Amino acid sequence: MRTPFIAGNWKMFKTGRDAVTFAEEFKTLYKDTDVKTAICAPYVYLGLLKNLFSGTEIKVGAQNAFYEDEGAFTGEISVKMLEDVGVDYCIIGHSERRQYFGESDQLINRKLKRLFAGPITPILCVGENLEQREKEEQYLIVRDQLVGALAGITPEQAARLVIAYEPVWAIGTGKTATPQQAEDMCEFIRNAIEALYNEDIADEVVIQYGGSVKPANATEIMNMDNIDGALVGGASLNAKDFMEIIDF
Numbered sequence: 001m002r003t004p005f006i007a008g009n010w011k012m013f014k015t016g017r018d019a020v021t022f023a024e025e026f027k028t029l030y031k032d033t034d035v036k037t038a039i040c041a042p043y044v045y046l047g048l049l050k051n052l053f054s055g056t057e058i059k060v061g062a063q064n065a066f067y068e069d070e071g072a073f074t075g076e077i078s079v080k081m082l083e084d085v086g087v088d089y090c091i092i093g094h095s096e097r098r099q100y101f102g103e104s105d106q107l108i109n110r111k112l113k114r115l116f117a118g119p120i121t122p123i124l125c126v127g128e129n130l131e132q133r134e135k136e137e138q139y140l141i142v143r144d145q146l147v148g149a150l151a152g153i154t155p156e157q158a159a160r161l162v163i164a165y166e167p168v169w170a171i172g173t174g175k176t177a178t179p180q181q182a183e184d185m186c187e188f189i190r191n192a193i194e195a196l197y198n199e200d201i202a203d204e205v206v207i208q209y210g211g212s213v214k215p216a217n218a219t220e221i222m223n224m225d226n227i228d229g230a231l232v233g234g235a236s237l238n239a240k241d242f243m244e245i246i247d248f
């Protein structure tokens with residue numbers, strides 16, 4: 001059985017003081033549940049959040065990482081550094097990184113390979129944009145993203161993977177994919193994993209939906225067969241809203 005997994009993606013929001021306020025409030029609201037929970041925060045708050053959440057079940061994630069361990073790569077943060085801080089998860093290939101920083105499937109693949117060499121669990125984001133959805137190319141696009149990102153990833157590694165389906169047109173727009181649209185793609189992703197690996201791995205892989213997930217729509221989304229969790233942007237900035245989503 002797959003354990004539900006709900007992660008917040010703070011993106012480039014919050015000051016250090018805001019992060020502390022959130023953590024203190026979230027810890028008081030947080031009840032131990034069967035739902036795995038993580039906050040993916042800006043790099044500069046990861047150590048702080050690891051300390052604030054120590055002794056709880058709340059995990060901490062990064063939003064990106066570089067594949068080289070060290071070197072002359074000004075401004076980059078390596079997976080090795082994240083491992084050193086004790087980060088549990090790392091988002092890879094978010095559509096905002098693909099769109100604004102030109103991340104290719106090949107680059108994402110290198111980052112994934114480095115993450116799989118250590119203990120951090122990658123959350124691989126895939127999803128089509130509005131134009132691609134309107135041309136009904138979404139399945140082709142997501143399949144290509146999966147094949148590109150997972151080239152050379154072994155079955156043992158793939159079994160540890162979290163995949164987040166995030167249709168770009170539903171991110172930060174208030175426009176959610178219908179639960180059925182999200183389910184259809186998540187089922188497609190599971191079948192693609194079965195074709196690339198095998199049925200056991202497809203059964204194990206955790207698939208999240210992301211894009212305008214809110215307390216009001218979380219239950220409907222989480223009740224879908226192939227949706228095991230959510231990657232939550234805006235609503236994860238507020239401790240009460242995020243807890244309501246986890247409590248779906």
Ligand SMILES: O=C(CO)COP(=O)(O)O
Pocket residue numbers: 009094166170171172173174210211212213231232233234235
């Ligand atoms: O991009 C997202 C999470 O990674 C989704 O963001 P929103 O929940 O703000 O739409």
